[in-house]
Amino acid sequence: MRKRIGAxxxxxxxxxxxxxxxxxxxxxxxILSLSLQSxxxxxxxxxxxxxxxxxxxxxxxxxxxxxxxxxxxxxTALCLVLAYPVAYWIAFHGGHHKTxxxxxxxxxxxxSFVIRTAAWKFILTDxxxxxxxxxxxxxxxxxxxxxxxxxxxxGGLTYNFLPFMVLPLYVALERIDPDLLEAAAxxxxxxxxxxxxxxxxxxIPGVFAGILLTFVPAAADFVNATILGGTDTTMIGNVIQxxxxxxxxxxxxxxxxxxxxxxLLIGVFAYAKALGTExxxxxxxx
Amino acid sequence: xxxPMDRDRERQQMSPIDPSLLRGLTQPxxxxxxxxxxxxxxxxxxxxxxxxxxGSNKPAAQAPDAVAQFWANKTKAGxxxxxxWPLYIDVAxxxxxxxxxxxxxxxxATGIKVNYKExxxxxxxxxxxxxxxxxxxxxxxxxxxxxxxxxxxxxLIRQNFLTPLDHSKLPNFTxxxxxxxxxxxxxxxxxxSVAWQSGFTGIAYNPKLTKRPITSIQDLFDPAFKGxxxxxGDTIDxxxxxxIMLGIDPVKSTVADxxxxxxxxKEQKPLLRKYIDNSGEAxxxxxxxxxxxxxxxxxxxxxxxxGSPDIKFVVPKEGVxxxxxxxxxxxxxxxxxxxxxxxxxxYQPRVAATLAEYVDYITPVPGAKQVVLDDASKAKGAxxxxxxxLASSPLVFPTDADLSKTFRYRVLTPTEQVTWDRIxxxxxxx
Numbered sequence: 001m002r003k004r005i006g007a008x009x010x011x012x013x014x015x016x017x018x019x020x021x022x023x024x025x026x027x028x029x030x031i032l033s034l035s036l037q038s039x040x041x042x043x044x045x046x047x048x049x050x051x052x053x054x055x056x057x058x059x060x061x062x063x064x065x066x067x068x069x070x071x072x073x074x075x076t077a078l079c080l081v082l083a084y085p086v087a088y089w090i091a092f093h094g095g096h097h098k099t100x101x102x103x104x105x106x107x108x109x110x111x112s113f114v115i116r117t118a119a120w121k122f123i124l125t126d127x128x129x130x131x132x133x134x135x136x137x138x139x140x141x142x143x144x145x146x147x148x149x150x151x152x153x154x155g156g157l158t159y160n161f162l163p164f165m166v167l168p169l170y171v172a173l174e175r176i177d178p179d180l181l182e183a184a185a186x187x188x189x190x191x192x193x194x195x196x197x198x199x200x201x202x203x204i205p206g207v208f209a210g211i212l213l214t215f216v217p218a219a220a221d222f223v224n225a226t227i228l229g230g231t232d233t234t235m236i237g238n239v240i241q242x243x244x245x246x247x248x249x250x251x252x253x254x255x256x257x258x259x260x261x262x263x264l265l266i267g268v269f270a271y272a273k274a275l276g277t278e279x280x281x282x283x284x285x286x
Numbered sequence: 287x288x289x290p291m292d293r294d295r296e297r298q299q300m301s302p303i304d305p306s307l308l309r310g311l312t313q314p315x316x317x318x319x320x321x322x323x324x325x326x327x328x329x330x331x332x333x334x335x336x337x338x339x340x341g342s343n344k345p346a347a348q349a350p351d352a353v354a355q356f357w358a359n360k361t362k363a364g365x366x367x368x369x370x371w372p373l374y375i376d377v378a379x380x381x382x383x384x385x386x387x388x389x390x391x392x393x394x395a396t397g398i399k400v401n402y403k404e405x406x407x408x409x410x411x412x413x414x415x416x417x418x419x420x421x422x423x424x425x426x427x428x429x430x431x432x433x434x435x436x437x438x439x440x441x442l443i444r445q446n447f448l449t450p451l452d453h454s455k456l457p458n459f460t461x462x463x464x465x466x467x468x469x470x471x472x473x474x475x476x477x478x479s480v481a482w483q484s485g486f487t488g489i490a491y492n493p494k495l496t497k498r499p500i501t502s503i504q505d506l507f508d509p510a511f512k513g514x515x516x517x518x519g520d521t522i523d524x525x526x527x528x529x530i531m532l533g534i535d536p537v538k539s540t541v542a543d544x545x546x547x548x549x550x551x552k553e554q555k556p557l558l559r560k561y562i563d564n565s566g567e568a569x570x571x572x573x574x575x576x577x578x579x580x581x582x583x584x585x586x587x588x589x590x591x592x593g594s595p596d597i598k599f600v601v602p603k604e605g606v607x608x609x610x611x612x613x614x615x616x617x618x619x620x621x622x623x624x625x626x627x628x629x630x631x632x633y634q635p636r637v638a639a640t641l642a643e644y645v646d647y648i649t650p651v652p653g654a655k656q657v658v659l660d661d662a663s664k665a666k667g668a669x670x671x672x673x674x675x676l677a678s679s680p681l682v683f684p685t686d687a688d689l690s691k692t693f694r695y696r697v698l699t700p701t702e703q704v705t706w707d708r709i710x711x712x713x714x715x716x
Contacts, residue, residue, distance in 0.1 A: 041417070042445055042700040060712040126575050143513060147575070148560050231558045239715050246410040247521075247707050248417060 035254035045251060053255035061239050061256060068236040069263065071150070072219030075157040079165040079214050080207065082158070087169035087206075088199075091176075102170065105163050117156055117227045124152060124228075148230025156224035161217065165210040172206025173199070208275060216264055236260050357452040357622070366398050366624040369405040369412070369431040371611070372565050373588050374483070376644035388640050392631055398624045406431065408520045408564040409438035416616060420447045426616045429625040432482045435472045435610045436695025437522055437703070439479060442614070444700075448478040449615040455626045456480065458633035466689070467650040470610065472697070479612035480629055483584070483647035486606040486681065486692065487523050490571055490581030490599045500578060503531035503602045512557045514577035516570050519561030521710040523607065524551070526695055527580060530605050536696045544709050551713045561714050571597050583681045587646035591672075599681070608692035643673065646682055655683050 038050040058065075090101045108116055123130055124146045134140045146152050176199060184194045222237030229235075236256065243253035376388050389400045405428075406412045413433070416426040420442075433439045442448050453460065459480050467481045491500045495514060506515055518524050526536045528547040539547075559576050562569075568585050570576040572594040586599035613632075615625045631637060638651035639658050655677055662673035680688045698706055 040700040040704050042441070056708065060708070061715070064715065125573060127573070145513070145575070230560045231555055234715050242711070242715060245414045246408075247711060248414050249704070249707060252708075 031254045031257055034250050035258050037251045039251075041248035041250070050251065053251045054259065057252055057255040057259055060252075061236065064234050064236045064239050065259065065263065067233075068219045068260075069267075071154055071157060071235065072215045074154055075161060075218040076165075076211055076215040078154070078158045079162050080210065083162055083165035083169055083210065084207075087166050087173055091170055091173035098174075102167075105166050109163065113160065114223060114227070117160065117223055120152075120156055120159070121147060121227055147228060148233070150229075150233050152228040153224050153233045153235075156228045157218050157221060160221075160224065161214045164213040164217070168209035168213060169203065169206040172203045172209075176202045204275075208272075211271075212268060216268070219264065220260065353450045353452055356449065357455070360623050362396075362398065362623045362627065363621040364398055364624070365429075365621050366400045366628055367427060367429045367621065368400055368402045368625075368628070369428045370402065370482075371406045371432060372404040373568065373585055374404070374432070374611075374645055375402070376640055388632075388637060391637075392628060396624075396627055396631070398627060400628070406433075407566075408518075409434050409522070410520060413438060413441065417447075420445070420617055423618060425618045425620050427620075428616055429619045429621045430613055430615060430628060432611045432613055433479075434522075435470065435612065436526075437698055439612050439614065440472050440697055441703075442616075443473060443478055447617050449617055449619060449622055450477055451480070451615070451626060451629075455623075456630045456633070458630045462633045462635060462638075462651050462653055464650055464652045466686075467610070473612070479614040480633070481650040482611045482613045482632075483641070483645060483649060484608060484610045485647040486583045486601065486608060487518075487527060488581060488583060488599060488601050488606045489578065490567060490586045490597055491578040492571055492574065492576075492597055494596060495574065495577035500598075500600050501603055503527060503604050505602075506578060506580070507554055507557065509557060511577050513559055514575075515554075515558050516560050516562045516567060516576040516579035517551075517554070517558060518564050518567075518580050519714050520564055521707060521714060522695060523564065523580065524561075524714065525706075525710050526607050526693070530607065530693050531602075533604070535693065536607075537694050539696050541705060541709075544706060548709050548713060551710070555713065582647075584645050584647035587681075588644070601681075605691055605693050608689065608694060642682060643676060646676065646679075648682060648684060652683070 033047060034045065035053055036047060036050050037045040038048045038053075039045040086105070090098055090105075094101050122128060125131070126145045126147065127135065131140065131144065131146065135142055135144070146155075180198055180202075181194055184198050189197065219235075220237045222235055222241055225233050225235045225238050240253050240256050240260070243249045243256065247253075375386050378385055378387050386400075386402060389402055393399055412431070416428070416431075419426045433442060453476070459476070463480070467484075469475055470481075473479045489500055489503065489506065491505075493499070496505075496511065505511075506517070525544065525547045528550050529536045529539055529543060532543070532546060532550065534543045534547070560570070562579070565582060565585050567576075567579040567581040568589045571579055571581070571586075572589055581599060583599055586597055589597055613629050615622055619625060632641065633651055635651055635653035635657050638649045638654035639661065642649040642654050643658060643661070658673055658677045662670050662677065665673055676682055
């Protein structure tokens with residue numbers, strides 16, 4: 001006898017489906033439609049299957065697209081290296097002050113993103129508080145500068161997205177049962193082996209979620225490149241916002257958005273397929 | 287030197303208009319390919335094509351009495367929301383607070399409070415921001431804005447995005463505006479706009495860093511200044527200056543000329559520190575970040591008066607661009623009477639002189655020169671020589687001979703605009 005499935009499960013997913021339809025599928029279709037239109041802002045755009053928008057988008061701006069992905073990867077790697085020890089220390093040695101430490105990690109969020117980034121511009125400016133004295137002391141040549149280079153942009157991105165890596169790592173590490181570590185020690189594991197064979201595998205879901213949460217927004221960011229960057233650090237986010245808001249070239253901007261979305265989705269799914277476990281996906285969704 | 291015929295062929299090869307784009311413009315919304323896409327995609331096509339963005343280029347509803355009708359029942363509200371560019375009005379510090387004395391005088395004289403914002407950093411992005419509201423027939427939040435000629439104000443006029451002016455409310459403009467500021471080619475009869483200031487786009491530099499005088503646009507390509515050169519990140523001024531360097535009159539330029547300018551810009555890019563905001567040059571020059579930059583004349587004089595006396599402005603030997611920034615009222619303004627009252631107010635020689643003394647651009651009120659000279663005769667020492675210098679400066683009160691050596695911007699049709707943008711934007715976008 002087959003079990004009859006009532007309407008209840010469908011009704012239960014309905015809010016989610018409506019949400020996705022309203023805020024993802026419909027805007028997605030609008031963008032897709034725009035990306036295949038031709039014309040100009042003043043006389044209007046018409047839907048003409050204008051695939052040239054995609055070839056134009058790619059041929060004009062592939063440098064920025066590749067650059068954004070590379071920056072995203074570098075930033076994610078840097079964040080991981082910097083965040084793991086921090087999260088580890090808070091989770092295992094934070095004691096009663098864990099929440100305080102977490103609050104400190106989140107504290108920068110209380111200041112606007114743009115202001116925080118602009119503050120770095122002030123700190124790193126050519127003859128500012130850091131480079132000025134070094135130049136006066138002749139430790140650096142007069143023409144040396146950090147602003148307007150890729151180092152400034154990558155540094156700014158790493159700074160801004162670091163908490164997105166720390167938090168999921170902390171959650172994963174915090175969930176590890178201390179008894180497991182004790183058991184490993186009882187079985188004659190030394191510190192390094194405990195880390196490699198117990199802690200690291202159990203923290204993988206956090207690593208997975210942290211990488212997703214850092215890479216996607218970092219690759220799509222445009223604020224850091226605007227404020228800290230120069231002529232060869234423009235990211236794809238800058239191009240899209242420029243094409244939408246300044247040039248009002250909606251079709252080209254939409255085509256670019258789609259290319260970026262596709263590139264990121266393919267990357268993320270491939271990554272999830274290769275590395276993700278069910279638990280990791282749950283973690284990423286949380 | 288290519289023969290004219292070769293150049294023609296070249297131009298054809300780099301045809302500005304993508305044939306498929308033309309097709310899109312001339313065919314009805316249901317293109318044949320949409321039908322040929324097959325039954326399955328036909329449904330999707332219908333859905334997608336339903337999302338076309340309609341144009342805003344409707345013919346202006348200019349019934350002869352439309353202007354009078356619009357203004358007939360409008361009254362003063364006592365508030366003016368004014369969007370202007372940075373460093374473009376008089377400034378004073380009172381008790382540590384920044385104030386604009388000329389605006390305070392205006393409030394005293396008329397009872398209208400001015401909400402003055404330096405909201406415009408370049409024409410494209412400002413117009414890009416307000417266009418959707420204008421298209422939807424909504425109030426943009428601004429009653430008065432200052433927009434440059436050479437593509438930008440033309441774009442607004444073409445789309446019927448501006449409120450036509452009632453000239454019976456502009457007696458000072460009629461009486462005091464210079465002849466060459468009346469009836470400009472981009473706005474015949476000043477139907478929608480009156481000038482705020484004019485100025486030149488030239489070059490500014492820090493002699494301590496360049497270690498030599500600058501005379502030519504070519505100097506922006508000098509490898510000795512690598513990493514210390516800045517250009518404007520807009521797609522109007524920068525290509526125009528390069529065309530002037532190449533000996534092309536921007537007004538008569540063709541797509542092939544644009545391509546030449548574009549390849550020059552690509553060549554220059556490795557030497558640049560940054561593409562900057564329009565009027566961002568004051569910042570990067572005074573901080574020493576940059577040794578040489580494209581610049582607006584008045585910005586540099588203001589910089590000289592506010593702590594960076596060393597920075598020099600030059601009119602390069604190839605020529606400069608002359609532009610005019612225009613006050614205009616967007617469509618559906620909340621306080622139109624207040625806006626037009628202000629437009630007329632600044633055309634009094636006394637007010638125009640106050641502005642000229644501070645902003646150092648070309649004033650549209652020639653009578654201001656006498657007021658500046660009167661001020662100079664009352665002043666002493668450095669102030670006196672400063673004001674005398676201002677009254678005799680060809681960059682503030684240019685003669686007709688000075689103006690004849692200047693270039694104007696190319697005015698683009700909507701289709702040309704797309705071609706132009708797709709040539710220059712990928713370069714400037716890094």
